Amino acid sequence: MTQTFRHPRRQFLKLVPASLLLAGAAVALQAPAARAQTFPAKPVTLIVPYPAGGATDVQMRSLALAASKRLGQPIVIVNQPGVGGTLGPAAMARTAAPDGYTISVINAALFRLPHIQRVSYNALTDFTFIMGLNSYVYGVSVAADSRWKRVEDLIAYARANPGKLSIASVGNGTSGHIATERLAKMAGIKVNFVPFKGGADALVALIGGHVDAMIEAGWGAMAESGKVRLLAVALNERLKRWPQVPTLRELGYDIAIQSEVGLAGPKGMPPAVVQALHDAFKASLSDPGYQQALQAESMPNIYLSTAEYRQYAQTQFASDKRFVEELGIRLAD
Structure with a gap:
């Protein structure tokens, strides 16, 4: 007598309702997305491109502590000063994986230095801009x-x-x-x-x-x-905290500086990771410790979204080019 062999898996599939099979397929498709949403699964490194103990370092330590509570992982500060605050971000752009676990504080010098000397980075394409935080008061x-x-x-x-x-x-x-x-x-x-x-x-x-x-x-x-x-x-108006101190413009020198401080990572970071970092840091901008550190330096809390900060980078890059050409500044390579 001839017997027909039936594969166990085929037999199983015939017994399982189609609705359950579809549900299982949906879960399988969602698994990668679920894994991506677990960011961060380990500590995040934040490069502060200035020496420890300075105003920016104090501010970022307060902000990082608040943001770490929202991320559910520690944020480790690494001080990497040099080259006008661009050494740390430039090294990150060259060597860090675009996974969100290494990010950096960046300042306006990042967009100016390429017009003055040869640099190892492209200011507009080698970074993933996360958000703007505040502005220095010169x-x-x-x-x-x-x-x-x-x-x-x-x-x-x-x-x-x-x-x-x-x-x-x-x-x-x-x-x-x-x-x-x-x-x-x-x-x-x-x-x-x-x-x-x-x-x-x-x-x-x-x-x-x-x-x-x-x-x-x-x-x-x-x-x-x-x-x-x-x-x-170097502002458009006198500071409320220092009303007796004039602006340079009042004295006849048309100099007003907008020097935005922000966060960026290496190019190619997943949008979901950028959003997670943005949301955690944005929610921490009202932290009392961070606010106190800003007030000590009379610095405004100027928030820029990811898109706004990206636009700021492009605008700053173009305006710095004009200033550098006007002044004829060129540093040795």
């Missing part, structure tokens, strides 16, 4: 015991002593450097520009008398404690 400051009480006093000294007035800022090609060069050009003076790795280092040099003045952000806490004297701010 000011002209001197040590509290300095002989100079006004910006006009600095200018008068520089005119009488060409090249002797030393002005500090964070790195070559940064907003502070550009502001220094623009002020010197408008005032018709020659100054000695002194770059530092971070604002904390520049402040130490200023207070210690190693430089005469500083055009940089991060002066707030030192001005509040009476260790530095703020002479002017």
